[in-house]
Amino acid sequence: MFYHSRFSFKSMANYALLVLLFVSFNNGLYAQTITSPDKNLSLTFELKGNGIPVYQLQYKEKPVIKPSQLGIEVKDQPSFMDGFVISNTEQNTSDSSWEPILGEEKSIRNNYTELLVTLTQPKNNDRYINIRFRLFNDGLGFRYEFPKQKDLNYFVIKEEHTEFQLNGNHKIFWIPGDYDTNEYAYTTSKIAEIPALMEKATAFISAQTPIKNLAVQTPSMMKTDEGLYINIHEAVLVNYPAMSLNVDAENFKMSSHLTPDAVDNKGYLQTNTQSPWRTIVVSDDATEILSSKLILNLNEPTAYKDVSWIKPVKYIGVWWEYFVAGKSTWAYGEENNVKLDQDFSKLTPNGKHGATNERVKQYIDFASEHGFDAVLVEGWNIGWEDWIGNWKENVFDFVTPYPDFDVDAVRDYAKSKGVRIMMHHETSASATNYERRLDRAFQFMEDNNYNSVKTGYVGQIIPRGEHHDGQWMVNHYIHVAERAAEYKIMINSHEAVRPTGLNRTYPNWLAQESARGTEFEAMGGLHPEHTTILPFTRLMGGPMDYTPGIFQTDLSYYKTGGQQRVNTTLTKQLAYYVSMYSPIQMAADIPDNYSRFLDAFQFIKDVALDWDSTYIQEAEPGDYITIARKAKGKNEWFVGGITDENSRTASIDFSYLPKGEKYIATIYADAKDASWDKNPQAYTIRKVRVNSKSKLKQYIAPGGGFAISIKEGDVSELKTLKKI
């Protein structure tokens, strides 16, 4: 299908005719409509009023987005808001497929109908922009494009005014709009209830900057009364600030709200550029929201030539004990005023330093014995004595160890055991300091055999006045990923801006945190429904380093504090390795706790991190998720199922298994009397025979979950097992 029309504005003689045409356009006569390849979605674009761009989106003839305005407000120059005429339109279809380096599917189909509209402003010297719409079977992406032209070179965005006029008072899973953090707990409410709930939802988080007017973050997950699921986010956030959504709670209207910079501007652009894609994933089936690849499809293929060094990473780390055991610390010294150029061996040791040679070697031994790729070591480097809360620029140098951490000895020991040390670059949000030292820090890693790094941005950003989600920092994170690739280093970033599918382009940027992760289980606990929401929200943008695998969930076990607990059963923690996609996964608990439950730990050892296929079996945001996946290049499958605070029975089918063959399924499940709050460690492990016709009803305890690993069985073992 191809449609093309072009109008030129060359001669003044045609001007009168054109004025007539503008009037026609303004009346919507030249509205453009495209449909998705499966015809379920249709998108209409037109100009209204004084040449204002307006779009609307329908799914199976029902409105998803009612007529909504588009536009960009520019500083000190005319804006791209109105006065437009349509000077060109093009329609195209595209159908191709591509293979992610690491991912949930071996091959991803990229099939869409495209509408490209060129909008010209005759009153502003024929300045023009493009709006490009891509309509997939699973939703819409669109972006603003700013081609190079005579009278437009540089401009500064005052605000983007992209509207999303919803068709009712939908249920919404939301966190408050904030320029600096994504680590809020989710609130579930109707759109109209957001104003009343905002204050409570905006709990204290260090270095937060809640948006002053009413706003929520993306990915924003909604459900209509008729059961339509709508997810709004963005793709390809590059050289542009992150978008939150202003909420007009009375009219059920959302609109773009960009993160400002230190001088209150919202993006510096130079023509031959474009905005990120604004994405609206739509389906009447919640499982299709989770299987959507729209955001990845809108991202660019990787520019890296050699990707052979990019591999999944399963790791443990000197980490959880800092949060729960109370016996060790990141810092070495007792002092709370240090400078990088002082002699840290002269500090008074606090006697609790975690990253000592001895302790790290124990972790290396455990990693090696159980087949882990890496050991994360936090607190190995100088500077932790006063790293937080001082808006201090030179907190860390990323290369100097504390006196009780011997880089050479640990490196050689790790090598002898076939384990990598994972570097930790906590920047304390001083991005300037990190950029200055980046090459030396990466060179140090290369010299010492480190190939992955967990980065962190806790605190207020330096350059002062910038935000975690602003244009400057967006460019910083990408710079770090690209620079790391030059050293064949993989990145796992914490506290960075929420992801937008850039892991396709920068596949060494394995995962991000950018949400409330397991660490909060040690700081008051997460609601049991939290992880049934995250895949519909935060994970729509990309993999998450959720750091699952906590077996000792009752934290009073450590006798170092109150009666805190991780609000899940033990087997729910296993399910996370399947339900929370990431090619980098931590077994976050302290090794001693795994040694106490080696039979359950076996699942974490076995589970794959990279996949040929993914089957979302059942899902409802806020309630439950069951996912099955086939390991990349292997006849092994893994299933994870979770519920919220309510018990339920999951329905699992095995129709994805090759026909006629017999497989052994090992099922790790909550015991009948298990529950997240009273009996979290009561689980059963059973082995059964399964084939492609098997069906399983699996009980899940309140706050619980289950995990299944499936392997090809040999005849003698298969004979001994019951069939389900």
Ligand code: NOJ
């Ligand atoms: C916050 C990160 O999310 C956490 O994992 C890390 O331990 C601390 N920052 C210290 O860097």
Ligand code: CA
């Ligand atoms: Ca964090």
